[in-house]
Amino acid sequence: MEESSTNYFLIIGGVLFVMLNVAAGLIWLERRMLALWQDRYGPNRAGPFGLFIVLADTLKLFFKEDWIPPFADKAVFVIAPAIVVVTVLLGFVVIPFAPGIMVADLNIGVLFFLAMSSMGAYSIILGGWASNNKYALLGAMRGAAQMISYEVFMGLALMGTVLLAGSFNLKDIVEAQRGLWFVVPQFIGFVIFFIAGVAETHRLPFDIPEAESELIAGFHSEYSGMKFGMFFIGEYLGITLISCMVVALYFGGWLGPAFLPPLAWFALKVFVFLSLFILLRASLPRPRYDQLMEYGWKILLPLTLLNLLVTAGIVLWMNE
């Protein structure tokens, strides 16, 4: 009992440490990758390959003036950025990184993930509302519009994998992919879940709540210092979480040929999806929020339902 609880805390600490560092490292990765795809170099002065830019950015965030506007709703204003970090970090609880490296082996892992990732929308809306600034409020409103356009099919999209695996437990879902990764039978589900994931983390092209060209910075216009940093880190954590989920649900999680340890396979696959997130940012323009809603409700939701129906039919037929 004593040993297992130490182990437990070791895993929690490890996951926290690794994920926060990955999120910070993504600052560098994103800038380098964007530069690569725009024929630039990106940060390459501070330290080897400009890696110390992470350190510089972190220090800068810590030492900036942390200002709360006098017209803001103080309590909500302070809580909002914390919500995104807390909920996303809680989302990591159910991710099976490798056999044995998993914080909580929940039977309703997928549902827990969905609940936690949906809570992130609160931070946008509360943050934008508490700022008491019209641009921030517009950003928050767009955030709400975005949320009701992707949340409807996000959960439904991954029910296909749940049907195929017969479990809400992410570990079982990964184990069920031993023969064939779910990306093959659930390709539509994967694409839709990925689109929903991009919208969920409000990353480009779906960075509608924080469109810097139209809304200054949208919902976090009034934020500074580490409060802004939490939104910033929360976004990167969100990308990592969605990438982890995509890998666990559709790309066989830690499974892979034996010449690499399971954790390395997981990290490698996650890295591919992190790069894909950045590639999306480099290549696509931002839609209007009504376009996103139309796209979500008229195209993706029917497609998701159809996918679920067909999958359910096939699963029934196979079990006969």
Next chain:
Amino acid sequence: MIITSEDARDRKRKKQVSGTYYLILLKKGGNMFSILRSMWLVFLHAFNKRDTIQYPEEKVKLSTRWRGRIVLTRDPDMGERCVGCYLCAAACPVDCISLQSTEDENGRRYPEFFRINFSRCIFCGFCEEACPTYAIQLIPDFEMAEYNRQNLVYEKKDLLIDGEGKYPGYNYYKVAGMAIGGKGKGEAINESEPVDIKSLLP
């Protein structure tokens, strides 16, 4: 049965409405492929050469017409080209040029002081265009950063260079028709002898 124009219009409208949904789907489908295509094209940029010039180590190649730091040039005999005509100061839209003209013992005009406040200068090049003697020139040098604003005020000793700049071989006093020490009327290049206005002979 008579088909009225209203019926036809109605039927057409119905057809259009039912077609719209498929049209939207088709359009969205087409959009999706264009999205994938643009992502692929952007990805291919990973293998392109990078355009960045690594500046402090690698210098930028600028054309000679580039409007950078302002200099005062000299003529081929190493005399000052500037004749203190104030045209540059008058042309300057931000009033950053200030000078005082004077004459030496040969009757050649030159600026007693010549001062350009580069913290005001907008590098428009109007001074260069206004200059009748090619004295003031903008050269392709932009590395003028200073920690102290006052250091951006350039005096004549900072502005005057030991060269002719972009117009080599030009000497204003050699072509101007005015008499100065060592050169009388009519002795300039391409200048004819002065006409004796008091004589009746042709």
